[in-house]
Amino acid sequence: MTDHNWMVVEEGFDPERVAHFETVFTQGNGFLGTRGSFEEYYPGKHNSTFAHGVFDDVPIFFKELANLPDWTELFVDLDGETFSLVSGELLGYRRCLSLRDGLLVRELRWKSPQGKISSLVFSRFISRANERLCLQKVEITPENYAGKLLVRAGLDGGASNLDLKHWDWLNQRQQAKTFTLELKTKGSGIKLEMSQILCCSDKNAAHSYWNTFNHPTQAIEKVLKEHEKFTVWKAVEIKVAPFEQESPAGKPINLDEVQWDAQLAAHRKLWQEDWQRSDIIIEGDDETQLAMRASIYHLLIAGPRHSERVNIGAKTLSGQGYRGHTFWDTEIFMLPFFTYTNPQIARNLLSYRYHNLPGALEKASKNGFEGAQYPWESAADGREVTPVWVPYHKDPSQMVRIWCGDVEIHISSDIAYAVLQYWKATGDERFMVDRGAEIVLQTARFWASRLEWNSQTQQYEINNVIGPDENHDRIDNNAYTNYMVRWHLRTAVGIFAWLKTQHPAEFKSLAERLSLSDEQVAEWADKAEKIFLAFDEKTGLIEQFDGYFNLKTLDMRDFAGRTDSIQSILGVEEAAQTQTLKQPDVLMLMYLHPELFDPEIQKINFDYYTPRTDLEYGSSLGPSIQAIMAARLGEMQNAYENFVRAAQADLKDVRGNARDGIHGASAGGLWQAAVFGFAGLKIGEQAWSIDPKLPQGWKRLAFKFWYHGKEESIDIRAEGKR
Numbered sequence: 001m002t003d004h005n006w007m008v009v010e011e012g013f014d015p016e017r018v019a020h021f022e023t024v025f026t027q028g029n030g031f032l033g034t035r036g037s038f039e040e041y042y043p044g045k046h047n048s049t050f051a052h053g054v055f056d057d058v059p060i061f062f063k064e065l066a067n068l069p070d071w072t073e074l075f076v077d078l079d080g081e082t083f084s085l086v087s088g089e090l091l092g093y094r095r096c097l098s099l100r101d102g103l104l105v106r107e108l109r110w111k112s113p114q115g116k117i118s119s120l121v122f123s124r125f126i127s128r129a130n131e132r133l134c135l136q137k138v139e140i141t142p143e144n145y146a147g148k149l150l151v152r153a154g155l156d157g158g159a160s161n162l163d164l165k166h167w168d169w170l171n172q173r174q175q176a177k178t179f180t181l182e183l184k185t186k187g188s189g190i191k192l193e194m195s196q197i198l199c200c201s202d203k204n205a206a207h208s209y210w211n212t213f214n215h216p217t218q219a220i221e222k223v224l225k226e227h228e229k230f231t232v233w234k235a236v237e238i239k240v241a242p243f244e245q246e247s248p249a250g251k252p253i254n255l256d257e258v259q260w261d262a263q264l265a266a267h268r269k270l271w272q273e274d275w276q277r278s279d280i281i282i283e284g285d286d287e288t289q290l291a292m293r294a295s296i297y298h299l300l301i302a303g304p305r306h307s308e309r310v311n312i313g314a315k316t317l318s319g320q321g322y323r324g325h326t327f328w329d330t331e332i333f334m335l336p337f338f339t340y341t342n343p344q345i346a347r348n349l350l351s352y353r354y355h356n357l358p359g360a361l362e363k364a365s366k367n368g369f370e371g372a373q374y375p376w377e378s379a380a381d382g383r384e385v386t387p388v389w390v391p392y393h394k395d396p397s398q399m400v401r402i403w404c405g406d407v408e409i410h411i412s413s414d415i416a417y418a419v420l421q422y423w424k425a426t427g428d429e430r431f432m433v434d435r436g437a438e439i440v441l442q443t444a445r446f447w448a449s450r451l452e453w454n455s456q457t458q459q460y461e462i463n464n465v466i467g468p469d470e471n472h473d474r475i476d477n478n479a480y481t482n483y484m485v486r487w488h489l490r491t492a493v494g495i496f497a498w499l500k501t502q503h504p505a506e507f508k509s510l511a512e513r514l515s516l517s518d519e520q521v522a523e524w525a526d527k528a529e530k531i532f533l534a535f536d537e538k539t540g541l542i543e544q545f546d547g548y549f550n551l552k553t554l555d556m557r558d559f560a561g562r563t564d565s566i567q568s569i570l571g572v573e574e575a576a577q578t579q580t581l582k583q584p585d586v587l588m589l590m591y592l593h594p595e596l597f598d599p600e601i602q603k604i605n606f607d608y609y610t611p612r613t614d615l616e617y618g619s620s621l622g623p624s625i626q627a628i629m630a631a632r633l634g635e636m637q638n639a640y641e642n643f644v645r646a647a648q649a650d651l652k653d654v655r656g657n658a659r660d661g662i663h664g665a666s667a668g669g670l671w672q673a674a675v676f677g678f679a680g681l682k683i684g685e686q687a688w689s690i691d692p693k694l695p696q697g698w699k700r701l702a703f704k705f706w707y708h709g710k711e712e713s714i715d716i717r718a719e720g721k722r
């Protein structure tokens, strides 16, 4: 293991890639996430810090994570000239994120407009050891001059998301060497306290405090000799009222006593433990090794360790894309990583769904159904927050109708599926009895009321939905949805019976509380067997939805050289008239339920749907699933090609939208592609097995995972030895 496989490096400064690197260099600790923005002013920089659960009201998107004041602000005045990347001349520039410990370091040499050369090294980390603590340091050396140095660092209460300000000022105060700013979100009323201390390497340096309204600032001043290195560092404590009690790692801090070295050592120890459990070693392919670790790193900094009331947004805590909302991306794409490496985080994520059952019950009831219908997009309280109309990205004067919140309903089964997967992998019976069963039963109840009886065919249908492939909306009998619902209802019937026999006391109280009877559940069993399931006996094909086979086939080779999705090139309406998929749909179903389809049937459908799927520029969720299916079927070239696509989603910014935040689902999907695709890990109720198929050139694939409370180790060598 060499360190270049642990370092994401920006060699040389490229103004065009500022926003991209801000995302890639995001740091965090499972509670806070801060983008890799520069400490000093830079035009158009999108510095943001988000904390899980800190949502506020916003037009169109209902709720969004509120951008916290920037704890990284730091201005350096060098003998009267302010350091900035927009003036003077850069003589050297290198920025590195160490994935081992999340330390971000920027080293540069800068020649000021007046010709004074300085070396500057900025370092920072968000503590893993204390969720409230952030630390930052700058080392400054004048190389060809002597003069006055002034470092200014403040907390700006005027922080905003794009153009919307979420914070009201409450108070600010100074105590000894620290100052504190108190704020409250305008709509949700969440209180925030940020405190800061600024220290330096010379006791005789002059300190001052500027009590500027809503932007208190500390400064340190010193006259430096030529070649004299001077270090300034600061510690910031971030307290968010609703989450303080829940967080054992968020111990109160005495900022006066915080020491950089001691904090870094404690932080590194926990990171080491994280990697011990979570690393995937790939030998023989450095580029994907680094991408794999970068994906794991981004999952680790996003996973809530100490709260079961929050969840991970589609863009983690690394950007404003999707406003911090949670989708099925969590349960189907990211959760398996946590289930198998950090089951406590997986439990927290699923518990968020449990605590938010009231929102799902409300949604079902508003729509005229029974039980619990989970929202397509969810924020703090689990109510639907999918926007209904959004400005069209190519022409913001036009509005586009988003139907996902109305009819992308497969998410209720995706969550139930994740609950069952978690149980199977961990054996956490307590979770199942206390929380999981209720999620599965209440969502099953929703489906039982949502099914539509077709008296002609004598079958139940599910009409007017959106499947995983969002290129086609408001379609009937999406195969993914229908098969998932049959599985869901059957599973709920099994859970009901299991609870009744294995945990009679809990069963009794749950059945009473939910008013759930044997008759009702028997009806679910009956309905499950009468759901329409597409399958053509002659061809072995599953039609993605009613009428899909009649749509126009598009030859994607005709669009060679494109840099955008087919949907974006053709427009929403026209793309919907073609068979082009945004992401795997029938293949997604086969990935989740391989037991339902013989390998020949999987292959027939793989061959049919692969050329119709926009894996290059469609959804970032597609390539990893495609890679797993291809690996399972021995289509190794296709598997590797799509694995690389997923690996590059953020590091290479293949879709040009990494500026909006990390593609969390792609990161989780990449982990699954290595584990369930190339290693071929299969999890049973009592045992697990592997069926390795390594891509060409890979010499080794090794990782650990947790199964029923015990850590297991896999080490696959190219020659096939374990």
Ligand code: IFM
Binding pocket: 314, 322, 327, 328, 329, 468, 470, 619, 621, 665
């Ligand atoms: O959940 C996904 C969806 O499957 C495709 N569009 C983006 C969403 C958020 O990542």
